[in-house]
Amino acid sequence: MWIYGNHRDSWVHGAIDPSSGTSVMLEITRVLGQMVKQGLWRPRRSIIFGSWGAEEFGLIGSAEYTEQYFAKLSERTIAYINVDIAVFANATLRASGMPSVQNVIFKATKQVKAAGLDTSVYDNWIQYFNRTSPAHGIIPRVGYLTGAGSDYAAFVHYLGITSMDISYTYDRGSVSHQAIARTAGNVLIRLADSLVLPLNCSDYAESLEDYLKTAVQLYQDKLQTQKISMEPLKRAVANFRSAATHLDQVILTSDLVNETPMKTRRINDQLMLLDRAFLDPLAFPDKYAYRHVIWASSSAGRQTFPGLADAYANAELTGQPRDWDKVHYHLSVLSQAIEGAANTLVDVI
Numbered sequence: 001m002w003i004y005g006n007h008r009d010s011w012v013h014g015a016i017d018p019s020s021g022t023s024v025m026l027e028i029t030r031v032l033g034q035m036v037k038q039g040l041w042r043p044r045r046s047i048i049f050g051s052w053g054a055e056e057f058g059l060i061g062s063a064e065y066t067e068q069y070f071a072k073l074s075e076r077t078i079a080y081i082n083v084d085i086a087v088f089a090n091a092t093l094r095a096s097g098m099p100s101v102q103n104v105i106f107k108a109t110k111q112v113k114a115a116g117l118d119t120s121v122y123d124n125w126i127q128y129f130n131r132t133s134p135a136h137g138i139i140p141r142v143g144y145l146t147g148a149g150s151d152y153a154a155f156v157h158y159l160g161i162t163s164m165d166i167s168y169t170y171d172r173g174s175v176s177h178q179a180i181a182r183t184a185g186n187v188l189i190r191l192a193d194s195l196v197l198p199l200n201c202s203d204y205a206e207s208l209e210d211y212l213k214t215a216v217q218l219y220q221d222k223l224q225t226q227k228i229s230m231e232p233l234k235r236a237v238a239n240f241r242s243a244a245t246h247l248d249q250v251i252l253t254s255d256l257v258n259e260t261p262m263k264t265r266r267i268n269d270q271l272m273l274l275d276r277a278f279l280d281p282l283a284f285p286d287k288y289a290y291r292h293v294i295w296a297s298s299s300a301g302r303q304t305f306p307g308l309a310d311a312y313a314n315a316e317l318t319g320q321p322r323d324w325d326k327v328h329y330h331l332s333v334l335s336q337a338i339e340g341a342a343n344t345l346v347d348v349i
């Protein structure tokens with residue numbers, strides 16, 4: 001199953017935050033509900049729509065939901081889509097999420113027309129936010145869900161569920177709402193219906209390599225003077241890359257429609273549970289409910305592994321040996337988490 005959600009409380013009247021998102025959610029449920037009732041469609045996977053309370057007050061509704069259904073959600077949820085403020089200002093799509101969802105968002109946005117323009121959401125988006133990827137060239141930039149800005153927080157940081165947050169930034173009448181509803185709906189149907197989950201672990205590897213590169217540039221020299229090695233982390237990221245390449249190859253070369261359902265199930269479990277492998281309840285002893293080692297919030301302001309960045313900034317500030325020990329500790333936590341995640345991607349037997 002997978003989950004789509006937005007909150008329903010607001011600071012004042014809430015036309016934009018959250019009701020622009022709620023109108024999109026209602027429209028999607030109306031359209032999908034109609035298709036199901038008419039017998040035109042039945043999703044392969046269950047979809048849950050969540051209308052959360054008390055988001056502005058402290059993400060209370062969604063957090064309590066994840067606590068109440070902790071085991072079931074951990075074991076069975078493939079993804080969470082958050083559409084809070086569907087329409088801000090400006091003129092383009094804005095998306096954040098785990099690197100593994102980049103591909104499915106790209107596919108969906110290529111099929112949807114941009115609001116009021118004769119071009120796709122994808123082609124419009126790439127003009128506003130883009131980056132150069134070693135694997136794909138110039139592509140739209142998908143941000144990371146590092147903080148706790150909306151109801152995705154408990155899903156990302158507490159449960160380790162692959163998540164995304166999308167919005168459209170400019171309203172020309174109601175057409176942007178429509179573009180968002182179509183984009184979210186398109187992603188939703190892909191997640192609900194595709195035989196193999198449309199999550200890509202090689203794109204995850206690219207982000208880990210990017211974080212590693214920054215960490216090496218920023219920290220390696222100083223860490224060497226403290227006799228702390230970054231080699232285990234480098235090895236872990238390299239192992240993750242080869243495991244991801246291998247799984248991609250398995251998916252590409254398998255004729256899953258004609259193979260035993262067990263093989264598809266195994267691959268889908270690997271893809272679904274990948275983010276769970278990055279959870280470590282002891283990684284951030286000072287941060288309540290932050291367990292995802294890669295995407296936790298950070299105060300150091302560096303585009304790299306959050307716990308390492310924070311521990312390093314603190315050790316540099318105090319110069320205390322025990323704080324350098326904490327950097328060493330977190331490097332081990334990080335290397336083990338990435339190594340562990342890589343192990344989930346290799347063949348079971």
Ligand SMILES: [Zn+2]
Pocket residue numbers: 007017018055084085150
């Ligand atoms: Zn909101």
